[in-house]
Amino acid sequence: MEATWQQLCARLGTKYPIMQDGMGPSPTTSLATAVSAAGGLGSVSTPGLLTPEAELRKKLRDRMEQVAVNGAGSFAVNVPVGTLESGEMLPASEACIDEAIRVKLAGGPTSDHFRAITTSAGFPGAFTERIKEAGLLHIHKAGSVRHAVKAAEAGVDVVIASGYEMGGHTHLNPVSTMVLAAQAVKELDVPVIVSGGIHDGYGLAAMLAMGAAGVAMGTRFIATEEHEWHHNYKQFIVDAGEWQDMTYPGYYAPSRGLKNKALLEDLPAKKASGVSIDELNQWKEDRGYDAQMEGDVENGIVVAGQVSAAIHDIVPVAVLLERMMDEAIGLLEVTAASLPALKAARA
Template structure:
């Protein structure tokens, strides 16, 4: 059984396409659209610096319930993991993990459709067993072979190998996708998704041929009709030229975003603000771009693949295009494309 078939059986999705988490602004409308199209939509954590536990729980649960109300297909949630100096999980991380577990355990429509929790930006360690005990698939997003092995040894169900070219929070010691992916796929016995620099059927075909279970995309999904971020932000992604991205200091780790005048304010903010103040400022500047469309002064998380994008399709059009192209390429290469990409429950022999 192929890695994709194993992942399809785990999640119940139709196509090996996953939407990456993209906080701190919601991705609820987008997640519903991706799941409707046969992929795995993902609800992003609503904040990375929120200090009000009740507010965070309410906002996160509302986003989860929104997706369940707008599609009858499986979906996931993404929670960035951060820790204080003593090693304890940050309030925002623990609260969102707890709320996702509660949503799953409460059952009903939400409980049946919420199938996976993805952790990113750090090691969830002691929370993996709690996530799985609730009936959720645990997916760990990592940027190195050693971290992939560590997560798998702790019991993680699925690894997302994310290359350094990815947008948003990336890695201190960057390894690019085409170096990282084959190593992780070759060393692990669980399904491996690949993220970073992927946007089309060529990327999906390449990863499936490499033995991956599928691909995860963030930046490509920003530039879609349904994504609820501001139109100016989305168009800025499409208009990004080659070499139009940069890596800058982020809350949990370095962050890759699109170049703009707003980046020039980072050195001063880092110099005069405490770590907590900087985290709040950085999230606010990201929200300003995502929500208000201030693409000159806000911060614009985005990956290198933005330079390869030239349109803004609907999510359904994008997923269909990627799957069709990948099937054609794999067929030309002599692979069993129908078996790899047949929808869940379509009568494929396992």
């Protein structure tokens, strides 16, 4: 009988049960290409939630084509579908899902390598039927058991159980990865991928032993050689210590980043100045670009997870994936070898 992770890898067309999480606002195209080529599931991120629609559609389509041509493996497209304080969904969410489905239905090499749409930040039910009818897997990220169950009941194919310690948009009500993951695996009939604090083979082995179908990582993949974000950003993660992360107001819910002048001084001052929500969101998106593409890690917003304190090197993606698999296999072999003693202890 195939394990859950084997079944999901077969459906996604990947070699390893390792997924790259969506990130932004800057491109993750080179990273997704490298992850795809190395046997994982790369993710093309939404090209800026405040980008004009025509430009956004073209950027997304171009990035999907680049990953398909150069990665030669499978990839997903990540789209946040949360609502703003006004209750409205950003038009970019609808446009990205629509454009991604158009690419899938058009056929050809890009369509062949494009296997899934990942949604996050809100209830995905409005999109599930369209995504699945296009021949794509619908993967949805949830930060609580109740939201995971609700997404599964709405028909999503796979749930990412994401712990509160994750980087980027996180959850209003904190539930850590180890508390959430086990419950999600037990409660859901669909495959569960786990994210939040995963960065090595130890995390992968733990999640596979728990019955998860794989892991997803964002922060760990930032600190890789192929990722197109600025070296300063990667080094800031490598140099981060414990307690350097913090949450701050994101588009939909709290976001997690690393403490610097932008988050500790500039963001509070900007909010106190009385600017509109739209102006504040644009400021945050611009500061994200400044850190990610220009390398300004003091005045720019450095989005990253709590796991930054555990990351100590910048490595090629293929090396990272092989190292994770070697570690996980070694740990699971040791665990399997100890089973007779564990059983004997119960006798």
